[in-house]
Amino acid sequence: MPTLPNLDHYWLPFTANRQFKSMPRLFKSAKGNYYTTIDDRVLLDGTSGLWCVAAGHGREEIASAVAHQLRTLDYAPAFQNSHPLAFEAAERVAGFLPKGLDRIFFTGSGSESAETALKIAIAYHRVTGNSLRNKLIGREKGYHGVNFGGLSVGGIAGNRKAFGNGLPGVDHISHTLDISKNAFTRGVPKDGGIELANQFEQRITTLHDPATIAALIVEPMQGSAGVVLPPAGYLKRLREICDKYGILLIFDEVITGFGRMGTRFAADYFGVTPDILTMAKGLTNGAVPMGAVAVKREIYDAFMENTPANAIELPHGYTYTAHPIGCAAAIATLDIFENEKLVERAGSLSANFEQAAHTLKGVPFVKDVRNIGLVAGIELESFPGKPGARAFATYLKCYEMGVLVRHTADIIAISPPLTIEKNEIDRIFSCIAEALTSLEKEGESGLDLTRYLKNEQLWAAHQHERQQQQTALAETA
Numbered sequence: 159m160p161t162l163p164n165l166d167h168y169w170l171p172f173t174a175n176r177q178f179k180s181m182p183r184l185f186k187s188a189k190g191n192y193y194t195t196i197d198d199r200v201l202l203d204g205t206s207g208l209w210c211v212a213a214g215h216g217r218e219e220i221a222s223a224v225a226h227q228l229r230t231l232d233y234a235p236a237f238q239n240s241h242p243l244a245f246e247a248a249e250r251v252a253g254f255l256p257k258g259l260d261r262i263f264f265t266g267s268g269s270e271s272a273e274t275a276l277k278i279a280i281a282y283h284r285v286t287g288n289s290l291r292n293k294l295i296g297r298e299k300g301y302h303g304v305n306f307g308g309l310s311v312g313g314i315a316g317n318r319k320a321f322g323n324g325l326p327g328v329d330h331i332s333h334t335l336d337i338s339k340n341a342f343t344r345g346v347p348k349d350g351g352i353e354l355a356n357q358f359e360q361r362i363t364t365l366h367d368p369a370t371i372a373a374l375i376v377e378p379m380q381g382s383a384g385v386v387l388p389p390a391g392y393l394k395r396l397r398e399i400c401d402k403y404g405i406l407l408i409f410d411e412v413i414t415g416f417g418r419m420g421t422r423f424a425a426d427y428f429g430v431t432p433d434i435l436t437m438a439k440g441l442t443n444g445a446v447p448m449g450a451v452a453v454k455r456e457i458y459d460a461f462m463e464n465t466p467a468n469a470i471e472l473p474h475g476y477t478y479t480a481h482p483i484g485c486a487a488a489i490a491t492l493d494i495f496e497n498e499k500l501v502e503r504a505g506s507l508s509a510n511f512e513q514a515a516h517t518l519k520g521v522p523f524v525k526d527v528r529n530i531g532l533v534a535g536i537e538l539e540s541f542p543g544k545p546g547a548r549a550f551a552t553y554l555k556c557y558e559m560g561v562l563v564r565h566t567a568d569i570i571a572i573s574p575p576l577t578i579e580k581n582e583i584d585r586i587f588s589c590i591a592e593a594l595t596s597l598e599k600e601g602e603s604g605l606d607l608t609r610y611l612k613n614e615q616l617w618a619a620h621q622h623e624r625q626q627q628q629t630a631l632a633e634t635a
């Protein structure tokens with residue numbers, strides 16, 4: 159029986175802690191497209207960790223760049239000082255982005271990138287003499303991390319409801335999911351994009367006054383809400399409306415960046431360049447926490463030109479902005495992308511991936527399959543009265559069968575490393591089919607969590623017992 163760490167003290171994020179601690183799912187190592195758990199289960203990674211390990215796990219190039227950097231310069235003060243790698247990393251990231259987005263602000267995560275982008279947008283209008291433009295527009299089902307700005311423009315009720323009112327001066331436009339019309343569409347839905355985007359114009363002209371809007375922020379493809387695709391023409395139309403009214407368009411590409419769509423960024427895929435683009439995750443292949451915000455040169459220049467000489471142009475930043483090891487990891491990651499042509503690889507695998515994902519049509523409970531690049535969302539019919547339970551049981555079954563999938567509500571999301579092989583793609587989707595077929599046979603009893611991961615439940619019970627004994631001993635001592 160593997161020795162478990164003491165599970166009491168760590169409060170896990172976005173996790174049912176009590177459930178987890180009764181069935182701890184702990185990884186001890188990872189290499190290539192596979193994880194190994196503490197009891198030596200080998201799991202094919204269908205989720206790139208948390209959408210972040212695009213180049214596969216355990217990359218030597220990143221490990222040695224980070225180790226070297228730690229030994230050479232572990233940290234340099236981020237404010238009023240810097241280090242050469244920060245500039246090199248910014249140049250490399252700028253070179254990877256669509257033309258025009260070439261001024262880079264580094265952060266520590268996707269959430270910090272969202273906050274930074276929103277603050278830059280508001281400050282940009284102020285610095286250019288339009289301080290009345292300070293409202294922010296997000297989108298239903300949007301996810302922009304967990305800080306107050308991102309939460310406020312985000313559109314997932316479950317993430318928002320516990321945390322009060324959020325920022326004032328925020329509104330939302332409609333999401334683009336319509337299963338009644340678009341179920342099992344391959345790639346982006348063909349119709350309705352322009353009409354949906356026009357609702358944005360209608361909303362800001364009817365309710366606000368476009369001259370009060372600083373920015374619209376959207377994920378080009380909504381990831382966390384369950385892989386929601388923009389219909390054809392939608393993003394282009396949003397771009398036109400933003401241009402018409404002088405509103406900044408922000409693309410949150412924390413998930414869609416770094417090859418996920420078979421192009422470098424979703425901006426490339428859709429041929430729409432935002433004014434500000436946020437990224438994280440794939441930037442360092444998930445190996446070091448780091449994010450970045452790219453802005454158009456004109457935006458950066460506006461700050462430089464309209465602030466008194468020697469004054470700080472943007473009073474914003476983090477202790478870990480452009481952290482040396484983050485920069486080393488980002489540069490090594492971009493080298494891997496270049497050397498292994500990972501973006502092209504993802505692009506050429508997309509058709510196989512689509513084909514494999516859509517074999518799930520007709521499998522029990524599957525009411526929609528959505529896909530683009532190397533991402534798929536499989537939406538399930540919820541078990542009556544138990545929302546989310548079916549997807550959670552599917553995740554556990556797949557885990558037992560050696561495939562890691564992600565579940566949110568009753569949606570399974572698949573986003574493997576871009577290093578995935580064709581036979582591994584097939585394995586992911588056939589495993590999901592098998593899990594759902596057996597869930598159908600088992601009925602409600604298939605949702606009973608005590609059936610799954612018996613090992614893990616045993617360890618947890620054992621550990622709990624051990625801890626109780628220790629507490630009793632300590633009390634009698």
Ligand SMILES: Cc1ncc(COP(=O)(O)O)c(C=O)c1O
Pocket residue numbers: 267268269270272301302303304377381382410411412413438439
């Ligand atoms: C689109 C998007 N923005 C922001 C974030 C937040 O990133 P982080 O968890 O690194 O703060 C995420 C995370 O999944 C995301 O998908």
